[in-house]
Amino acid sequence: MSTIVVSAYRTPTLPMPRLIASAAQHRPAGLDEHERLYGPTPLRGRPRGRRAAKGLIDLVERSGLTGRGGAGFPTARKMRSVASRSGPAVVIANGAEGEPASVKDRLLLTRAPHLILDGIALAAYAVGANEAFLCVHAQEVDVLATLEDAVAERAGARLDAVPVQVTGIPGRYVSSEQSALVQYLNGGPGKPTFSPPRPHERGVNGRPTLVNNVETLAHLALIARYGDNWFRSVGLASAPGSTLVTVDGAVARPGVYEIAMGTPLGQVMLQAGGPSEPLQALLVGGYFGAWLPAETAWPVPMTHAGLKAAGGAMGAGIIVALPATSCALAETARVVSYLAEETAAQCGPCMFGLPALADALIDLAYEGGRGRAIDQIATLIPLIERRGACRHPDGATQLVVSALTAFAADARRHDRQGPCPGVRRAPLLPVPRDEDREWDWA
Amino acid sequence: MGLGMRYRLRVNPIACSGHGMCAELLPEIIEIDPWGFPILASPGVPPGLMGHAKRAVDACPTLALLMEEITDQAR
Numbered sequence: 001m002s003t004i005v006v007s008a009y010r011t012p013t014l015p016m017p018r019l020i021a022s023a024a025q026h027r028p029a030g031l032d033e034h035e036r037l038y039g040p041t042p043l044r045g046r047p048r049g050r051r052a053a054k055g056l057i058d059l060v061e062r063s064g065l066t067g068r069g070g071a072g073f074p075t076a077r078k079m080r081s082v083a084s085r086s087g088p089a090v091v092i093a094n095g096a097e098g099e100p101a102s103v104k105d106r107l108l109l110t111r112a113p114h115l116i117l118d119g120i121a122l123a124a125y126a127v128g129a130n131e132a133f134l135c136v137h138a139q140e141v142d143v144l145a146t147l148e149d150a151v152a153e154r155a156g157a158r159l160d161a162v163p164v165q166v167t168g169i170p171g172r173y174v175s176s177e178q179s180a181l182v183q184y185l186n187g188g189p190g191k192p193t194f195s196p197p198r199p200h201e202r203g204v205n206g207r208p209t210l211v212n213n214v215e216t217l218a219h220l221a222l223i224a225r226y227g228d229n230w231f232r233s234v235g236l237a238s239a240p241g242s243t244l245v246t247v248d249g250a251v252a253r254p255g256v257y258e259i260a261m262g263t264p265l266g267q268v269m270l271q272a273g274g275p276s277e278p279l280q281a282l283l284v285g286g287y288f289g290a291w292l293p294a295e296t297a298w299p300v301p302m303t304h305a306g307l308k309a310a311g312g313a314m315g316a317g318i319i320v321a322l323p324a325t326s327c328a329l330a331e332t333a334r335v336v337s338y339l340a341e342e343t344a345a346q347c348g349p350c351m352f353g354l355p356a357l358a359d360a361l362i363d364l365a366y367e368g369g370r371g372r373a374i375d376q377i378a379t380l381i382p383l384i385e386r387r388g389a390c391r392h393p394d395g396a397t398q399l400v401v402s403a404l405t406a407f408a409a410d411a412r413r414h415d416r417q418g419p420c421p422g423v424r425r426a427p428l429l430p431v432p433r434d435e436d437r438e439w440d441w442a
Numbered sequence: 443m444g445l446g447m448r449y450r451l452r453v454n455p456i457a458c459s460g461h462g463m464c465a466e467l468l469p470e471i472i473e474i475d476p477w478g479f480p481i482l483a484s485p486g487v488p489p490g491l492m493g494h495a496k497r498a499v500d501a502c503p504t505l506a507l508l509m510e511e512i513t514d515q516a517r
Binding site for chain 2: 193194346347348349350352353383387388389
């Protein structure tokens with residue numbers, strides 16, 4: 001049992017929502033307010049040596065916490081792989097939310113910065129780090145300012161043993177991939193790198209580096225306070241705890257919701273007020289995710305395993321509801337064009353394959369494929385898949401494969417007879433405006 | 443991996459700029475995609491092709507073709 005659980009504040013009844021309990025206030029919770037809500041910061045005072053640090057990782061393992069950034073990797077295993085390396089480690093908190101349809105990290109960063117900073121302090125302690133970075137996109141100046149204030153507040157209270165450097169990273173889609181973060185912090189442009197070495201082997205300044213999503217770290221802050229049983233008291237035995245999801249598109253109340261892991265998609269949709277018009281599909285998992293037809297999506301549980309079994313992906317917990325009168329192929333074509341533009345242009349199959357895939361999809365969606373587009377797309381997919389240094393091209397192909405599966409009849413009609421009336425509907429899936437995007441690499 | 447294969451090939455796609463030497467020297471395993479980049483039919487190197495594979499690795503102008511020992515972990 002970890003010694004850092006503060007028993008006086010063990011409040012196993014802290015209700016849902018856990019992480020965004022103070023989010024409705026439309027301002028960041030200050031340190032006092034934060035500690036009143038959740039109890040004192042677990043590491044107040046001095047760290048207690050390696051044995052207690054190992055105890056903390058054991059606690060995380062028992063909690064079953066998995067990464068909330070998209071991959072869903074067990075957090076304790078990641079921590080152990082860094083802690084087992086020799087020499088001081090580095091912690092990177094990843095708050096650079098690359099997915100245009102996701103705003104859950106932004107909400108957490110701007111409402112509960114101290115929960116994330118508690119988590120960074122705990123992670124640094126657990127893996128033996130003496131340096132920590134909290135990364136967000138450089139153009140999000142309001143978030144950067146909020147975080148700088150929170151860090152200064154903690155420095156004033158002499159709260160943390162490890163200094164946290166708030167860092168703005170390039171606003172490119174691929175720059176929030178973990179090897180890209182490491183490369184940027186090492187003075188590079190912020191592009192994904194070839195592995196090995198992986199960050200836990202050789203990361204920032206060649207040191208073992210732990211990269212965690214900010215929501216994952218916020219969960220860590222609560223697990224250290226209230227324990228593993230408390231964490232597991234919501235969610236499934238196989239996928240415990242709560243998770244933040246962003247619901248967007250044709251729903252009555254789009255926004256960020258905190259749900260129990262394993263909540264069926266239909267129930268999440270109801271929490272968001274239900275469909276605002278008849279739906280044809282849900283895009284789940286964001287632009288690395290997949291389309292699920294509305295008629296089969298409802299009972300699918302929001303877990304990595306559950307969504308995978310349904311042919312989807314959980315990603316960072318994004319759900320976009322597509323109206324029946326939209327053209328799913330046009331939506332997919334626009335997103336794949338965006339992903340093609342966001343290539344780091346390092347790997348041939350990504351830099352040439354994604355634009356070719358985007359062109360074929362645009363033909364199919366907007367021009368009609370003259371009976372050839374579907375075959376052309378099917379030929380391109382295996383030439384792109386798993387051939388990049390990072391997973392960027394794979395995300396795009398997964399989305400396309402799911403579109404051609406979920407909307408197979410629609411795709412055949414487009415290919416043979418030309419575009420459907422839905423192509424004229426305003427775009428639904430968000431893509432950053434050109435003027436808000438970064439086009440060059442530093 | 444097939445029987446008797448102790449080594450496998452891997453492409454560093456960032457280093458690769460599509461010179462195509464590898465496909466010339468090792469057509470049994472490597473073909474070229476429409477943009478000039480190598481596709482490995484299967485990463486494992488049959489013992490009979492080890493000599494050709496080593497030549498292909500050595501010939502790559504950008505050192506992008508790698509031969510790695512197959513460990514249990516990587517299997």
